[in-house]
Amino acid sequence: MPITLDQAQTIVRAALEHGTEQGFQPLTVAVLDPGGALVALARQDGSGYLRPDLATAKAWGILGMGMTNRALAARAEAAPDLYTTLVALSGGKVASVPGGVFVRDADGQLLGAVGISGDTSLNDEAAALAGIEAAGLVAETGAEA
Amino acid sequence: MPITLDQAQTIVRAALEHGTEQGFQPLTVAVLDPGGALVALARQDGSGYLRPDLATAKAWGILGMGMTNRALAARAEAAPDLYTTLVALSGGKVASVPGGVFVRDADGQLLGAVGISGDTSLNDEAAALAGIEAAGLVAETGAEA
Amino acid sequence: MPITLDQAQTIVRAALEHGTEQGFQPLTVAVLDPGGALVALARQDGSGYLRPDLATAKAWGILGMGMTNRALAARAEAAPDLYTTLVALSGGKVASVPGGVFVRDADGQLLGAVGISGDTSLNDEAAALAGIEAAGLVAETGAEA
């Protein structure tokens, strides 16, 4: 079952609130369903026009490969050529930096992914986590606990 | 001055409410700034995965040409080859059917455009008009009064 | 010998002056060398963001095929499928409507082409002719004398 628009908009709202509270740079948030299609996107005033594509890519790539950003980064380090191929193959829709986060329900079922771009990668990811938590859903980043 | 995210989200919410109230098919709404970049997008549950691109295209094409859908349709009828060129040149981001609407402030200043896809073109457009009105902004469709 | 930047900028200036004097919609003018590369481009305030690509396409297509817009239009009418192929092949950089004009020197040597977009196709072409004449060069549109 894909993420609903209501869940996605809750994530968007809470992620942007987190960024504003923390004094982050203006963010762009994208929420994608398991098929890689946009469900919701919001770009804060002052966030650059490339940010929607980058936020979307962060989520699209992890869904498409079924691997977290950190797993992608490990793979990219071990096999840089593979990463180059993945990026070219997807027209740039794969990113190994943090800021793309899987969204699951309480049973571990995949609902989609969130991608955020605008501040540092780790701040982008923190905003995604805040959004997913606000929606009562479960985030997976690949970071060790 | 581009449309703000707050204005864009008001448009999205009100347009989707209009669609739901009227019993329209599930809609996707895109709000673009005057430079053609996404500010907000929302896809209702059940709206197909091509809808985000189509909703975006409806708004992108009228902004890029500085012409309403109806003016584009008239030009396409007079010069079908030109329309073919425009569609290819933009990667399909030009659409002559209703559902892309300019958004202006009370002084006539261009703030961006709304594109909606999901139901019939005229219903898509009606939802856009409802959204723009709810934000206290001025819509331009090219339809005669 | 390709058109010089000085010649191209004279064409740009005079074409835009013509448009302003005649009360045309805001224009975008592109001047290309015989290899199809931009030498100069200018977009008047208010001319849409798709206009640079369209103005460029009008000149690029005639240079690439070695045929005027009108010859392209005749070919498109006789063989519509060919036109579709040309447009797709070039990513939309072929246009059969007026507004792309060859530029030659007094000896008939090809220097490049001018493409203009913003008003009706014939007005776009008239502006191109005014520009080319101001530079003391020879225009070729394919229109019968």
Add this chain to the structure above:
Amino acid sequence: MPITLDQAQTIVRAALEHGTEQGFQPLTVAVLDPGGALVALARQDGSGYLRPDLATAKAWGILGMGMTNRALAARAEAAPDLYTTLVALSGGKVASVPGGVFVRDADGQLLGAVGISGDTSLNDEAAALAGIEAAGLVAETGAEA
């Protein structure tokens, strides 16, 4: 408010004069509005046909990310994979080398960006600064004072 064509042409003229006076290689200058669309472009005689795309990319990338070339270069050094993604995502329209400069008015409002290519990156940037100064506008390169 985007940069006007008059301002853009002043920048083009003065940037090219600077290059000529300093004995730079032939330059190509692109001036973009805040949405990333071309306002003016000029390629000096002898400047290669890839230069228009490269000059445009230098300006397009900084506008799209809302970061100077130097900030992009720092990010690219810290996260090379991200830079690869950005370049692919944008079709090569992001460049971390100097020669793309933000243009602001006296109040700090963003009007657009200038991109120059043809000589060394720092000489390209110097020409952009000369152009922006001649237009009475404010340049931002990210270089430390």
